[in-house]
Structure formats: structure tokens, C-alpha cells
Amino acid sequence: AQSVTQLGSHVSVSEGALVLLRCNYSSSVPPYLFWYVQYPNQGLQLLLKYTSAATLVKGINGFEAEFKKSETSFHLTKPSAHMSDAAEYFCAVSEGRGYSTLTFGKGTMLLVSP
Amino acid sequence: ETGVTQSPTHLIKTRGQQVTLRCSSQSGHNTVSWYQQALGQGPQFIFQYYREEENGRGNFPPRFSGLQFPNYSSELNVNALELDDSALYLCASSFQSGRADTQYFGPGTRLTVL
Numbered sequence: 001a002q003s004v005t006q007l008g009s010h011v012s013v014s015e016g017a018l019v020l021l022r023c024n025y026s027s028s029v030p031p032y033l034f035w036y037v038q039y040p041n042q043g044l045q046l047l048l049k050y051t052s053a054a055t056l057v058k059g060i061n062g063f064e065a066e067f068k069k070s071e072t073s074f075h076l077t078k079p080s081a082h083m084s085d086a087a088e089y090f091c092a093v094s095e096g097r098g099y100s101t102l103t104f105g106k107g108t109m110l111l112v113s114p
Numbered sequence: 115e116t117g118v119t120q121s122p123t124h125l126i127k128t129r130g131q132q133v134t135l136r137c138s139s140q141s142g143h144n145t146v147s148w149y150q151q152a153l154g155q156g157p158q159f160i161f162q163y164y165r166e167e168e169n170g171r172g173n174f175p176p177r178f179s180g181l182q183f184p185n186y187s188s189e190l191n192v193n194a195l196e197l198d199d200s201a202l203y204l205c206a207s208s209f210q211s212g213r214a215d216t217q218y219f220g221p222g223t224r225l226t227v228l
Binding site for chain 1 (some may be wrong): 117118120147149150154155156157158159162164170172195206208210213214215216217218219220221222
């Protein structure tokens with residue numbers, strides 16, 4: 001079975017600082033990987049996805065993630081945090097035979113201070 | 115283009131009751147997946163419908179059931195509600211059911227079981 005581990009349930013940064021949210025996965029097949037963001041009392045919004053093309057994936061709002069097969073990682077980064085980035089972030093791996101399901105990590109809450 | 119919508123927004127039920135949650139998929143999408151997100155956790159896959167047929171199921175008991183209609187909207191039914199069923203229920207639609215397909219999430223229905 002595939003799984004996702006997100007290190008750190010909470011990450012705190014100052015506005016303007018680098019954002020790094022960690023995600024490690026396990027998968028028996030070449031993975032498809034996703035990052036979603038969830039703002040309070042809202043559903044999930046796709047930030048970016050990796051589907052075996054370029055290993056460095058650029059997403060919305062200045063976020064990007066790098067797929068590293070040797071490290072089984074797909075960490076999310078943003079060079080400069082903004083107050084509006086404060087939200088919960090979920091890493092997910094797509095699995096299923098003949099259909100897609102997403103297996104999510106437990107999420108990382110990003111806190112941004114002025 | 116209309117996104118994924120869900121109704122109702124909030125719902126309060128008592129143990130043993132039955133509940134029906136509704137989802138309208140994004141225009142042009144033929145696949146709907148349902149997820150349960152308990153407080154402080156990542157979403158967990160319940161089941162998926164593709165062209166009105168159940169296409170895959172997660173580790174949920176049979177009292178969780180669903181339907182997909184010809185217009186690709188969907189219902190999630192939960193019988194004999196238990197306290198642990200209290201969660202945010204998320205619906206996601208996609209163009210197809212493949213592993214690389216992006217799932218677009220609705221805002222969710224918050225179910226409280228007393």
C-alpha cells in the first residue's frame with residue numbers, strides 16, 4: 001500500500017522567509033504526487049502535481065516542489081512567505097488499479113508571522 | 115465554468131440516524147470521489163464513481179453507500195450513524211479516473227453526530 005509522511009504538523013516562518021514543507025512517500029509503482037492547500041472552513045485547492053515529466057514542478061502562488069526518487073521525497077518550497085500563505089498543506093500520492101484515489105498525509109499547518 | 119458544489123454546508127444528526135450528502139461535479143467531469151476528513155487528519159478515500167458505476171472503494175463499512183446520476187452528480191449515504199462519523203466530507207470530481215487526473219474538491223459538508 002502507498003503512504004505519505006509529512007514531517008512536522010506545524011511549521012512557523014516569518015513573512016519573507018523561505019517556506020519548506022516536507023513530504024516523503026512510499027509507492028510500489030511510479031508515483032504521481034500532489035500538493036493541496038486547505039484554508040479554514042474550505043475544501044482543498046491543488047497547488048501542483050508531479051506526473052513523471054519534469055522533476056521540478058512549479059505551481060500556483062509561487063510554490064514549487066522537487067521530486068527526488070532516491071530520497072522518495074516531494075518537498076514543497078516557496079522562496080518568500082506571505083501572510084496569505086497561512087493554511088494547512090497536504091501532500092498526496094495517487095494510487096489505484098484502473099482508477100485513481102488519493103492517499104493523503106496528515107497535513108502541515110503553516111503559520112506565518114509578521 | 116462551475117466548480118464542485120456540495121450541500122448542505124453543515125448538518126447535525128444523532129446516533130443511529132441516516133444522512134444523505136450531495137455533490138455536483140465540475141462541468142465536463144465524469145468521475146466523483148468521496149473523502150472523509152476527521153478533525154486534524156488528512157482526507158481518507160471512501161469510494162469513487164465513474165460513469166454511474168462504483169469504481170473503487172476504501173476501507174469503509176457497507177453502511178457508507180453512494181450513487182452517481184446521469185448528469186454525474188453524486189450522493190453519499192451513511193446509515194446507522196456513529197459518533198466517529200463526525201467529520202468533513204469532501205467530494206472531488208475529475209475528467210477521468212486515471213491516476214494522473216487532477217481531482218477538484220468541493221468545499222465539503224461538515225457532519226456532526228451527537
